[in-house]
Every structure is written in structure tokens, then in C-alpha cells.
Amino acid sequence: MKKNKKPESTIVDIARELGISAATVSRALNDHPKISKRTKERVSQKALELGYRRNQLASSLRNSRTFTVGMIVPRISMFFHAEVISGVQNLLHRKGYNLIICQSNDSDEIEKELAATLYSSRVDGVLVASTLYTTDYSHFDVFVEKGIPLVFYDRVPVDPYPAQLVEGDEYRGGYLAGEHLAQMGCTRIAAIFGLLSCSLYRGRLKGFKDALTAYKLEADESRIYFHELTHENALKTLEILFSTKPYPDGLFTANDTSALAMLDFARQRGIRIPEDLKLVGYSNDPRAASVTPSITTIDQFPGEVAIQVVDALGRLLENRTKSILEEPRTVVTPVALIKRQSTNPQ
Amino acid sequence: MKKNKKPESTIVDIARELGISAATVSRALNDHPKISKRTKERVSQKALELGYRRNQLASSLRNSRTFTVGMIVPRISMFFHAEVISGVQNLLHRKGYNLIICQSNDSDEIEKELAATLYSSRVDGVLVASTLYTTDYSHFDVFVEKGIPLVFYDRVPVDPYPAQLVEGDEYRGGYLAGEHLAQMGCTRIAAIFGLLSCSLYRGRLKGFKDALTAYKLEADESRIYFHELTHENALKTLEILFSTKPYPDGLFTANDTSALAMLDFARQRGIRIPEDLKLVGYSNDPRAASVTPSITTIDQFPGEVAIQVVDALGRLLENRTKSILEEPRTVVTPVALIKRQSTNPQ
DNA sequence: CAATTTTGTGAAAACGTTTGCATTCTCCTT
DNA sequence: AAGGAGAATGCAAACGTTTTCACAAAATTG
Numbered sequence: 001m002k003k004n005k006k007p008e009s010t011i012v013d014i015a016r017e018l019g020i021s022a023a024t025v026s027r028a029l030n031d032h033p034k035i036s037k038r039t040k041e042r043v044s045q046k047a048l049e050l051g052y053r054r055n056q057l058a059s060s061l062r063n064s065r066t067f068t069v070g071m072i073v074p075r076i077s078m079f080f081h082a083e084v085i086s087g088v089q090n091l092l093h094r095k096g097y098n099l100i101i102c103q104s105n106d107s108d109e110i111e112k113e114l115a116a117t118l119y120s121s122r123v124d125g126v127l128v129a130s131t132l133y134t135t136d137y138s139h140f141d142v143f144v145e146k147g148i149p150l151v152f153y154d155r156v157p158v159d160p161y162p163a164q165l166v167e168g169d170e171y172r173g174g175y176l177a178g179e180h181l182a183q184m185g186c187t188r189i190a191a192i193f194g195l196l197s198c199s200l201y202r203g204r205l206k207g208f209k210d211a212l213t214a215y216k217l218e219a220d221e222s223r224i225y226f227h228e229l230t231h232e233n234a235l236k237t238l239e240i241l242f243s244t245k246p247y248p249d250g251l252f253t254a255n256d257t258s259a260l261a262m263l264d265f266a267r268q269r270g271i272r273i274p275e276d277l278k279l280v281g282y283s284n285d286p287r288a289a290s291v292t293p294s295i296t297t298i299d300q301f302p303g304e305v306a307i308q309v310v311d312a313l314g315r316l317l318e319n320r321t322k323s324i325l326e327e328p329r330t331v332v333t334p335v336a337l338i339k340r341q342s343t344n345p346q
Numbered sequence: 347m348k349k350n351k352k353p354e355s356t357i358v359d360i361a362r363e364l365g366i367s368a369a370t371v372s373r374a375l376n377d378h379p380k381i382s383k384r385t386k387e388r389v390s391q392k393a394l395e396l397g398y399r400r401n402q403l404a405s406s407l408r409n410s411r412t413f414t415v416g417m418i419v420p421r422i423s424m425f426f427h428a429e430v431i432s433g434v435q436n437l438l439h440r441k442g443y444n445l446i447i448c449q450s451n452d453s454d455e456i457e458k459e460l461a462a463t464l465y466s467s468r469v470d471g472v473l474v475a476s477t478l479y480t481t482d483y484s485h486f487d488v489f490v491e492k493g494i495p496l497v498f499y500d501r502v503p504v505d506p507y508p509a510q511l512v513e514g515d516e517y518r519g520g521y522l523a524g525e526h527l528a529q530m531g532c533t534r535i536a537a538i539f540g541l542l543s544c545s546l547y548r549g550r551l552k553g554f555k556d557a558l559t560a561y562k563l564e565a566d567e568s569r570i571y572f573h574e575l576t577h578e579n580a581l582k583t584l585e586i587l588f589s590t591k592p593y594p595d596g597l598f599t600a601n602d603t604s605a606l607a608m609l610d611f612a613r614q615r616g617i618r619i620p621e622d623l624k625l626v627g628y629s630n631d632p633r634a635a636s637v638t639p640s641i642t643t644i645d646q647f648p649g650e651v652a653i654q655v656v657d658a659l660g661r662l663l664e665n666r667t668k669s670i671l672e673e674p675r676t677v678v679t680p681v682a683l684i685k686r687q688s689t690n691p692q
Numbered sequence: 693c694a695a696t697t698t699t700g701t702g703a704a705a706a707c708g709t710t711t712g713c714a715t716t717c718t719c720c721t722t
Numbered sequence: 723a724a725g726g727a728g729a730a731t732g733c734a735a736a737c738g739t740t741t742t743c744a745c746a747a748a749a750t751t752g
Contacts, residue, residue: 021732021733023709023711023734024732034729036730039731055707056466056467057406057709058407058710059709063737075432085422086422089449090449093448098446100444100445101445103436116399117444121403142397260636263636287633290633358739367703369701372738372741380701382699402739406739407737408706409739
């Protein structure tokens with residue numbers, strides 16, 4: 001199937017055919033007020049006829065605006081991130097922006113590389129949920145220096161960084177979880193968090209501890225674990241937690257994958273949930289709703305996060321055209337406790 | 347925080363500082379063989395010093411290669427698609443390509459728009475899982491005409507279309523499901539499919555019917571339903587299916603969401619699974635594994651789909667540089683039956 | 693040592709679009 | 723009728739890079 005690729009037609013082609021200048025064609029296509037109605041009609045007619053499509057590259061080069069936004073996420077297929085991406089993409093599309101998606105696979109090396117590529121592509125703005133291990137954010141400096149809108153969300157820099165931040169109310173999430181377990185009568189509460197290098201878990205831990213304190217339960221440090229929140233890691237920790245009596249009667253895991261691991265472990269060891277142990281997860285992963293017993297968890301409202309992220313970006317994009325730069329600002333998105341069977345004594 | 351955006355430095359700046367020509371700088375940066383080692387070193391040294399980053403726009407405009415691939419999917423957050431996107435993004439990144447993601451939200455109007463935008467952005471290739479309703483594929487003609495690599499996957503054109511196709515083995519998936527239900531002793535087998543406008547369900551239906559026939563079970567048309575596969579729709583259909591005895595003793599749903607709906611319905615109506623009814627879903631959604639009873643389903647190996655898609659695209663991209671165009675070709679990716687509790691009589 | 697090849701570099705054009713400024717033409721105004 | 727205003731368009735430069743062609747200098751050859 002030999003294809004004779006037609007060459008792309010340009011405004012120059014249109015101009016030639018119509019016997020006018022390329023400048024006029026350009027203005028006509030952009031609905032410039034000084035161009036006569038008649039010319040505009042002739043131009044758009046001819047454009048259609050020749051199958052003309054604007055070359056966005058050339059346009060962007062000239063205007064230094066690409067109408068493209070870059071997004072770096074740790075893993076596209078994680079439920080929360082997939083939802084945020086989906087929301088962001090829809091919102092940006094409405095504003096006439098494209099979205100370049102990159103995933104760091106939670107490697108800060110790759111993250112660096114991606115930042116460089118996005119800069120090369122001269123994106124108009126960048127959205128980042130960084131890796132769990134990013135502590136040095138200097139690979140984003142180039143965007144700050146060049147005044148390119150930069151928004152961090154979810155996993156945000158721990159130390160002050162001159163960019164917009166959109167973060168979940170991690171403290172409240174942790175607090176709600178701890179409070180709920182306390183209210184349900186747990187006294188030996190254990191918890192599993194991710195590494196504290198990541199902003200997420202710092203907040204959750206603090207909120208969790210404060211809740212226990214508020215309920216006159218000392219947070220027992222020996223029952224709090226920190227590691228990457230995978231299914232396997234969770235099982236290992238649970239082995240330890242349930243190796244010596246008294247067993248914990250409440251468990252907060254900082255993601256739902258670990259909570260699901262607890263369910264497996266419980267089934268295998270004959271631990272009854274919620275009777276013997278009450279369980280709270282985090283993220284409101286769809287699986288948490290469909291397992292038996294369903295898992296009490298903290299919803300992060302990814303749709304709302306998407307809205308806030310795009311909103312913050314939008315403000316920056318507008319300000320940039322006015323070349324006013326905004327103060328770094330932090331937006332906190334809500335969380336909510338979703339009560340389910342795993343903490344419900346009937 | 348007023349920022350004086352530094353202007354971006356260009357190869358011309360480097361050239362000026364070094365007292366050489368821009369052409370030489372360009373060649374040095376691209377590791378052109380004719381440039382002396384010494385010059386290359388001086389250039390890359392100075393580039394680093396000035397914080398130079400290639401302007402990909404200008405480069406692309408000149409070379410008419412953007413190293414960007416566009417991808418149109420119905421919904422980013424659907425499990426299967428999120429997995430494919432994730433795989434594709436990783437593979438493309440390794441090849442030095444960026445990925446622009448677009449979601450059609452299953453609207454063919456939006457799909458059209460997105461195709462036009464991607465063309466405007468002069469992507470080097472396009473990957474498409476079309477909407478459930480796309481029957482007219484002419485908005486992709488522009489890519490075919492201009493010889494831009496185009497790969498359809500998952501939801502592919504039903505009628506012949508001159509592009510590469512990567513589709514799951516839908517026939518086999520349907521067959522495996524029907525066969526398994528038959529082997530487990532079901533005799534009154536019902537099924538719920540999506541609309542037959544979509545390639546997916548045609549294949550699954552045919553395979554399913556053939557399996558029943560092979561097991562001497564006539565496929566009872568009155569027990570086969572077609573509609574958009576949402577939770578609510580499934581419940582409505584189930585109301586009908588379970589309104590008159592004899593009730594079905596086997597059910598195949600063409601996605602897992604509907605299978606989960608069946609689980610809810612069963613719980614509510616006191617139908618025991620698998621004792622009273624055996625259930626097979628499709629897609630191997632993570633929820634299918636974690637519910638009780640866990641749901642037997644068909645895995646589509648999204649990772650493998652990603653590999654095949656990128657492979658097909660890769661061949662096209664290479665051929666394009668040699669300006670040989672490949673015959674349209676169809677690759678079929680495997681599926682597998684994952685047996686779980688919903689069909690397992692202890 | 694002259695002739696030839698090789699090596700390294702530069703000048704300029706090109707990619708397709710946008711835009712500041714200039715220009716033409718028409719239509720008023722006094 | 724001269725001058726001015728306004729409308730519609732054109733000219734040419736610019737965005738930053740790559741590449742063809744040409745050319746000088748250096749190295750090789752006989």
C-alpha cells in the first residue's frame with residue numbers, strides 16, 4: 001500500500017491561490033478585526049478546500065505559547081492519580097490546552113529527565129506529583145527561573161519551594177482515622193505509614209497521633225511502622241505485629257493496598273474484622289468498597305484535587321501573560337472518612 | 347515574589363560567546379562527526395554554563411519530527427486503559443518519545459476534535475482506542491493521507507480501515523467464558539454485552555455463542571442483553587432476568603463492573619454465588635479479585651497490549667523515515683480465563 | 693613541492709506562522 | 723480641493739534550529 005503523502009498545505013499556499021499575502025491569511029484565520037468579512041470568508045473557504053490545518057509548531061515558536069501542559073505523576077495506573085489525570089485532562093481540554101503525561105515510576109532519576117524534556121518541549125505549565133523519594137527539587141528550578149507556571153500536588157515539597165501547592169488535608173485524614181478508631185473503642189492501635197521523606201505521611205502521622213492523644217490513648221511508637229506501602233511489605237509488618245500478644249485491636253494503614261493486605265492476613269490467621277480488629281485505610285480505592293468486609297477509608301476527592309490544580313495553574317497562566325507572578329500559595333483539598341464494615345461492630 | 351524571567355539562551359548565544367557560528371554549535375550539540383572534539387567540549391561546557399536547553403519546537407519545525415505521540419482513549423481512569431497508558435508511556439519514554447494523552451469521554455464529537463488537535467500538534471504518530479459509538483472513522487483520514495503512523499487498539503474499526511490494529515482475542519475471551527460456564531454444569535446461561543456497534547462485543551458474543559453450541563446448549567437469545575455496561579444498567583437487566591422462573595444458573599457479563607453489580611444484586615436477593623448462579627466477568631479488574639466471592643473473569647493482559655501497540659507504532663515510525671508504508675496488519679493479543687470463587691463449587 | 697583529499701567551520705536558507713510598521717485606497721470634513 | 727481619518731492589506735523580520743553548499747586550512751599523496 002504505497003501512499004503518496006500529500007504535502008501539508010500552508011497559509012502561503014492559501015495566499016498564493018487567493019492572490020493575497022500570507023499575513024492577511026494569518027490574520028483572517030485568527031479573526032483579526034481589521035480584515036474584511038469578505039476576505040475572511042474567501043480564506044476560510046479556501047482553507048477548507050485545501051485541507052489546511054494550522055501548524056501548531058510554527059505558531060508556538062513564533063508566539064512562545066504551546067498551549068500544552070506537562071504532567072509528571074509517579075504511576076498513571078494508581079487509582080488516585082488516574083482519577084486526577086482524568087479530571088485535569090478534561091478541564092484543560094476545555095481551556096484549549098493539551099496534556100503531556102509522564103510517569104516517573106517513583107524514580108527521582110526519571111523525574112529529573114522528564115522535567116528536562118518538558119522544559120525542552122516548552123510547555124506552558126507543569127503539574128507535578130513527585131516521587132516518594134524526591135527531596136531535592138532543584139530539577140524544577142528551571143521552570144521557576146523562567147517564570148513557567150509550576151504546581152505541585154499530592155506529594156509536595158516538604159521544604160519551602162517557590163511554587164503553587166495543592167495538597168490533601170493529610171493531617172485531618174490522619175486525625176479522622178485515629179479518632180474513628182478511638183471512638184470505636186480500640187485501645188491498642190497500630191499503624192503503618194509510608195516513608196516520612198514524603199509530605200503525605202508526615203501530615204497523616206501527625207494527625208493520627210494527635211487524635212490518639214486527644215482520646216487519652218498514648219500513641220504506642222512500637223506499633224507504628226514505616227515502609228513503602230506494598231502488599232508484601234504490609235504482610236511482613238503484620239507478621240511482626242501479630243507475633244506477640246496482646247494483639248492490636250485497631251489498625252490504620254496509610255493506603256488501601258495495605259488495608260487489603262490486612263484483610264488477607266486476617267482471613268489466613270482467623271482474625272475477625274471488625275470484631276477482633278478494626279481497620280481504616282486511606283484513599284478510597286474502589287477495591288475498598290467491594291471487598292468483604294468493606295474497608296473504612298479516607299476519601300481524597302481526586303476530582304476536587306483536579307479542579308484545584310487546574311485552577312492554580314489557570315491563575316498562573318493568566319498572570320504570566322500579564323507578567324505578574326503570584327506568591328506561592330498552598331491550597332488544601334478536603335478529605336472525608338468513609339465508614340464501612342471494617343470498623344462497624346454490626 | 348517578583349521574578350525576572352531570564353531569557354532562554356539559544357545556540358546563537360553560545361556561538362557568540364565562543365566566537366563561532368551557530369551552525370557549528372548545532373552540530374556540536376548533535377554530536378556531528380565532522381566537529382572537532384575540542385569544539386564539542388567547549389560548546390557543551392558553555393551550554394552548561396548558560397543553562398542552555400534545546401528548543402524542541404524550533405527543532406521540530408525544522409525537522410518535521412516532534413518525537414511526540416498522541417493517544418486517544420475513552421477514559422483514562424478505566425483500569426484497562428490506565429494500565430495500557432502506563433505501559434505505553436514507559437515504552438515510548440525509552441524510545442525518546444513524549445506522549446500526549448487525550449480522553450474522549452466516549453464522545454465521538456470530542457474524539458473528532460482531539461484528532462484535529464493532535465494533527466495540529468504534528469505528532470509523529472497516533473494511538474487510538476475509539477469510543478463505543480464511533481462508526482465513522484473519517485476524522486482519522488488525515489493521518490492516513492499524510493502517512494502519519496496510526497494504530498488502533500482494543501476498540502478498533504469494525505469495517506476495514508487502512509491502519510494498524512491491535513485487538514484482544516475477543517472471540518476467544520467469549521468462548522472461554524461460555525465454555526467454562528458450560529463445563530461447570532450451567533444449563534440456563536444468560537449474558538450481558540455492550541452495544542454491538544463496538545468491535546469488542548461482536549467478538550465476545552460470537553465466541554460465547556459458539557462455545558454454548560459446542561456444548562450442546564442452545565444460546566437462548568432471550569437471555570442475552572445488550573446495553574452500555576454500567577452498574578445501574580446491569581441492575582435493571584438483572585431485575586428482568588430474575589423476574590420469571592426458571593432463573594438463569596450461569597451469567598456472563600462482558601465487563602467486571604456488571605459482574606460486580608450481579609454480586610450486589612445477589613446479596614440483596616439472597617441468590618447464592620456460585621451455588622445458585624455461576625458468574626464470569628471480563629477484564630480482570632482489581633476489584634474482581636478482592637470481592638467475596640472473587641469473580642472469575644477474562645484477563646486482557648494490558649501490559650502485553652501496550653507492548654504490541656508500541657511495537658506496531660515503532661515499525662511504522664521506522665518505515666516512515668524510509669518512506670515505505672506497511673500493509674495494514676492486525677495483531678491479536680492473548681486473553682486468559684482467571685478462575686475464581688464465583689464459578690467454583692467449592 | 694604541487695596536487696589532492698580530508699577536516700572543520702561558516703553563510704545563508706529554510707521550516708510556517710505572527711506582527712509592527714508602512715502603504716494604499718476610500719471616504720469624510722471643512 | 724486639500725487634508726485627515728480610517729479601513730484593509732502587504733512587507734519583512736522574527737521565533738531557534740538544522741542543513742546544504744561552499745570554502746579555507748591542514749594533511750596526505752605521488
